[in-house]
Amino acid sequence: DAGVIQSPRHEVTEMGQEVTLRCKPISGHNSLFWYRQTMMRGLELLIYFNNNVPIDDSGMPEDRFSAKMPNASFSTLKIQPSEPRDSAVYFCASRTGMTTEAFFGQGTRLTVV
Amino acid sequence: GENVEQHPSTLSVQEGDSAVIKCTYSDSASNYFPWYKQELGKGPQLIIDIRSNVGEKKDQRIAVTLNKTAKHFSLHITETQPEDSAVYFCAANPGGSQGNLIFGKGTKLSVKP
Numbered sequence: 001d002a003g004v005i006q007s008p009r010h011e012v013t014e015m016g017q018e019v020t021l022r023c024k025p026i027s028g029h030n031s032l033f034w035y036r037q038t039m040m041r042g043l044e045l046l047i048y049f050n051n052n053v054p055i056d057d058s059g060m061p062e063d064r065f066s067a068k069m070p071n072a073s074f075s076t077l078k079i080q081p082s083e084p085r086d087s088a089v090y091f092c093a094s095r096t097g098m099t100t101e102a103f104f105g106q107g108t109r110l111t112v113v
Numbered sequence: 114g115e116n117v118e119q120h121p122s123t124l125s126v127q128e129g130d131s132a133v134i135k136c137t138y139s140d141s142a143s144n145y146f147p148w149y150k151q152e153l154g155k156g157p158q159l160i161i162d163i164r165s166n167v168g169e170k171k172d173q174r175i176a177v178t179l180n181k182t183a184k185h186f187s188l189h190i191t192e193t194q195p196e197d198s199a200v201y202f203c204a205a206n207p208g209g210s211q212g213n214l215i216f217g218k219g220t221k222l223s224v225k226p
Contacts, residue, residue, distance in 0.1 A: 004156075033213060033214075035216075042202075042216060042217070042218040042219055043157070043202060043216040043219075045213045045214070045215065048213050056213060091156055091157075093156075101147065101159040101162070102147070102159070102214060103159075104149075104156030104157050104158065105156050106154075106155060106156050107155075107156050
């Protein structure tokens with residue numbers, strides 16, 4: 001398996017534009033997580049899905065953020081409109097089971113100018 | 114909710130010395146405690162984990178200890194090597210659920226040759 005695949009690896013966009021980040025989890029994993037990493041706040045959980053159903057989105061900072069998981073092999077995180085303070089590295093991770101390893105993707109570095 | 118505190122934020126050691134990173138958690142229902150290593154430009158990767166039914170686990174040069182009563186756990190790296198230089202994160206699963214992992218803020222370890 002190629003692991004968790006995220007795209008794009010880097011994204012530079014202007015303030016106010018819509019940004020869509022994509023994630024393909026490891027096949028067979030039933031939980032998917034979106035994290036945001038910044039120097040100030042570390043790794044913050046934004047939202048996670050079990051069996052394609054959003055379980056906890058309390059970490060989503062504002063209504064500008066939305067996430068979907070239309071099927072077991074694909075998820076998106078959308079920011080509309082984007083703001084400079086959204087600049088961060090966004091990670092997607094997947095796992096199966098309660099106490100098992102979460103596998104992270106390479107991340108998407110988002111810069112909003 | 115769960116709160117995971119990690120210390121120190123930076124750690125510099127001489128090659129061959131030992132390194133210790135400590136974490137505390139607040140949710141007594143947490144039962145899974147992984148440690149992740151993040152190298153520059155990459156996603157975090159699991160290096161060792163421990164479940165609440167054991168007090169210590171060892172894998173070659175790394176070991177993790179867990180004190181459930183005090184709600185703290187530690188990562189020990191012996192005979193450090195320059196390739197151990199990275200950011201290390203501890204995590205806990207709140208409520209022992211199948212859900213998310215809450216991460217500490219990270220420790221930047223530098224091993225000087």
